[in-house]
Amino acid sequence: MKTLTVIGFLGSMLDASKFGPSRWNKWRPTVGLTMHEDLRVDRLLLLHGTAHRRLAEYVAEDIASVSPETHVEMRLLDFRDPWDFEEVYGKLLDFARAEPLDPEAEDYLVHITTGTHVAQICLFLLTEARYLPGRLLQTQPERGTLNPAGVWNTIDLDLSRYDSIATRFAVASAESTSFLKSGIDTRNSAFNRMIDEIEQVALRSKAPILLMGPTGAGKSLLARRIFELKKLKHQVAGPFVEVNCATLKGDSAMSALFGHRKGAFTGAVADRPGLLRAADKGMLFLDEIGELGLDEQAMILRAIEDKRFLPVGADKEVSSDFQLIAGTNTDLGEAVAAGAFRDDLYARLNLWTFRLPGLADRREDIEPNLDYELDRFAEREGDRASFNKEARQRYLAFANGPEAAWPGNFRDLAASIMRMATLSPKGRIDLDCVEAEIGRLRRLWSGQVDNGAGILTDVLDEQAIVEMDLFDRVQLAEALRVCRASRSLSEAGRTLFNASRARRSSSNDADRLRKYLARFGLDWGAVKVG
Structure with a gap:
C-alpha cells in the first residue's frame, strides 16, 4: 500500500491548549487527525510560522505519543501579512513546487481545517490545480462528546465522482449549448461538436474568437448568443456592439471605430466616443473584419492587446476593456498572403477559430430550423402558421434535395418560411403555397449561377x-x-x-x-x- 501524507497548517488557536492533562479533553484538529483508527497517517507536513515554533514542537510531541507511526516534518512558512492573498498563494505555490511530492508512491490529503481563511482558500485552489496532488481533508469536533479525535471526511475535487453534481453540471452544460443554438435541436454532429467547444471557450477564455463561414451561416446570431451566455454567467457587464466593417470606408472608419475629438476634421462639431469605447466592459463583434483597412487593423490589434487606443485628433489615449468576436466570409490566411490583412492581427485572432458550415452542408438541420422559424414568426406577428402533411413533405424534399443550393444559407431559409407563413392567412401552409415558393426560389437562385x-x-x-x-x-x-x-x-x-x-x-x-x-x-x- 502507498503511504499516506497529510499536508496542513498548524492551528495557532485551535491547536493551542494548556500544558497539562486537560488538553486531552479538548479537540485539537492537527493532533486529532492522527487519533483515528480508520485513518493511518504515515507522514505529516506541518506548516507553521516562526512565532509558533514552540506550539508546533509541542503538537508534534503529542502526535508522537498517540500515533508513533506518524512522522512529523515541520515546514517553516512565514507571512508578512497572513491575510494577503497574493503573498499567501505565492509562498504556498513555491512550497508545492519545491516539495518532492510523488503521487506514484504516496497518497496525499490536504488538511483545510486550520490556518486563516485565506490559507484555506489557497490550499483549495492549489489542490484543484493539482499543484498539490491529493484530496481535501476536513476535520471537526464530534458533537455531544469530549472525543479529542473529532470526526473527519475527505473531498475529491473530481466532480465526476459525485453523481448528483455531475448530473447537474451535465444539465447546465446542455442548457448552455442549447442556448448557443437558440434552442434548436440541431442534428448535424460536426456542428454540435463545434458548439460544445465554443461553449467551453466562451466561458473559460477572454481571448478573441474568430467565426468564419459564408454569408447567412449565422455568425451574427451566434456572436450575440455568446454574449448573452456570458452575460447570463455574469462574465460581462457592458453592452453588445455589432459593427459591419464592410460599411466602414475611408476616413470615417477611424472615427466610427475609435472616436474623435471636436475639431479633429471638418464636420467634427462634437466629441464622438466611438464603437470600441461603447463596448467597454461588454463585447464587440466586428463582422467582415477582413474589409478593414490596414491602418484600422493596426489600431484594432493595439486595442485588443493593450486595451488602449488614440481617438482621431486626440493627444491622449483612452481605454476600453472589451471582449472581441470577429466574423468573416473570406479566408484571412489568403488575405494575409495577398498583403490585404495584417499577419500579426491574424495571429492574434486565430487562437480560437470556428468555421460555420453553410445550410447546404447541414441539410439534416433544415427541418428543426423550419420549426424554429415558424415559432419566430408566431412570436413576431402574433399569428401562428403551420404546414399540412403533404406540404411539409414536399417542401422538405425540395429543401433537402440537390436542386436547392441555398446560396444565402439560413437567411434564405428564414425568408422562405416567412413568405409562406405570410401568404397563408388562415394559418395553414398548403401544397399550392409550397409549390409557389419553390418556383420563387428557383427564379431567385437562377440569377446567382456564375460562369462555373x-x-x-x-x-x-x-x-x-x-x-x-x-x-x-x-x-x-x-x-x-x-x-x-x-x-x-x-x-x-x-x-x-x-x-x-x-x-x-x-x-x-x-x-x-x-x-x-x-x-x-x-x-x-x-x-x-x-
Whole structure:
C-alpha cells in the first residue's frame, strides 16, 4: 500500500491548549487527525510560522505519543501579512513546487481545517490545480462528546465522482449549448461538436474568437448568443456592439471605430466616443473584419492587446476593456498572403477559430430550423402558421434535395418560411403555397449561377478551364454542383436527366453521368473529394 501524507497548517488557536492533562479533553484538529483508527497517517507536513515554533514542537510531541507511526516534518512558512492573498498563494505555490511530492508512491490529503481563511482558500485552489496532488481533508469536533479525535471526511475535487453534481453540471452544460443554438435541436454532429467547444471557450477564455463561414451561416446570431451566455454567467457587464466593417470606408472608419475629438476634421462639431469605447466592459463583434483597412487593423490589434487606443485628433489615449468576436466570409490566411490583412492581427485572432458550415452542408438541420422559424414568426406577428402533411413533405424534399443550393444559407431559409407563413392567412401552409415558393426560389437562385470558375477550380487545372468553351464551363459547373449535393452517382444522374427519362428506353442515369464526366477526365470520386 502507498503511504499516506497529510499536508496542513498548524492551528495557532485551535491547536493551542494548556500544558497539562486537560488538553486531552479538548479537540485539537492537527493532533486529532492522527487519533483515528480508520485513518493511518504515515507522514505529516506541518506548516507553521516562526512565532509558533514552540506550539508546533509541542503538537508534534503529542502526535508522537498517540500515533508513533506518524512522522512529523515541520515546514517553516512565514507571512508578512497572513491575510494577503497574493503573498499567501505565492509562498504556498513555491512550497508545492519545491516539495518532492510523488503521487506514484504516496497518497496525499490536504488538511483545510486550520490556518486563516485565506490559507484555506489557497490550499483549495492549489489542490484543484493539482499543484498539490491529493484530496481535501476536513476535520471537526464530534458533537455531544469530549472525543479529542473529532470526526473527519475527505473531498475529491473530481466532480465526476459525485453523481448528483455531475448530473447537474451535465444539465447546465446542455442548457448552455442549447442556448448557443437558440434552442434548436440541431442534428448535424460536426456542428454540435463545434458548439460544445465554443461553449467551453466562451466561458473559460477572454481571448478573441474568430467565426468564419459564408454569408447567412449565422455568425451574427451566434456572436450575440455568446454574449448573452456570458452575460447570463455574469462574465460581462457592458453592452453588445455589432459593427459591419464592410460599411466602414475611408476616413470615417477611424472615427466610427475609435472616436474623435471636436475639431479633429471638418464636420467634427462634437466629441464622438466611438464603437470600441461603447463596448467597454461588454463585447464587440466586428463582422467582415477582413474589409478593414490596414491602418484600422493596426489600431484594432493595439486595442485588443493593450486595451488602449488614440481617438482621431486626440493627444491622449483612452481605454476600453472589451471582449472581441470577429466574423468573416473570406479566408484571412489568403488575405494575409495577398498583403490585404495584417499577419500579426491574424495571429492574434486565430487562437480560437470556428468555421460555420453553410445550410447546404447541414441539410439534416433544415427541418428543426423550419420549426424554429415558424415559432419566430408566431412570436413576431402574433399569428401562428403551420404546414399540412403533404406540404411539409414536399417542401422538405425540395429543401433537402440537390436542386436547392441555398446560396444565402439560413437567411434564405428564414425568408422562405416567412413568405409562406405570410401568404397563408388562415394559418395553414398548403401544397399550392409550397409549390409557389419553390418556383420563387428557383427564379431567385437562377440569377446567382456564375460562369462555373469557382467550383471548376476544385477539380480542373487553370489551363483546362481556359481552353473550355463558356457553354461547357457553365454546364459542367452545374453538373458538379448537383454531384456535390447528391449522396450517390445514381441520385445525381436522376436529378440531372429527370426530364428526359420518360423518353428513353434505358434509364441508367448513373452510367450516362459517368460518361459525361469522363469527357473532362473526371470521375465520381474526384468530383466528391475535389
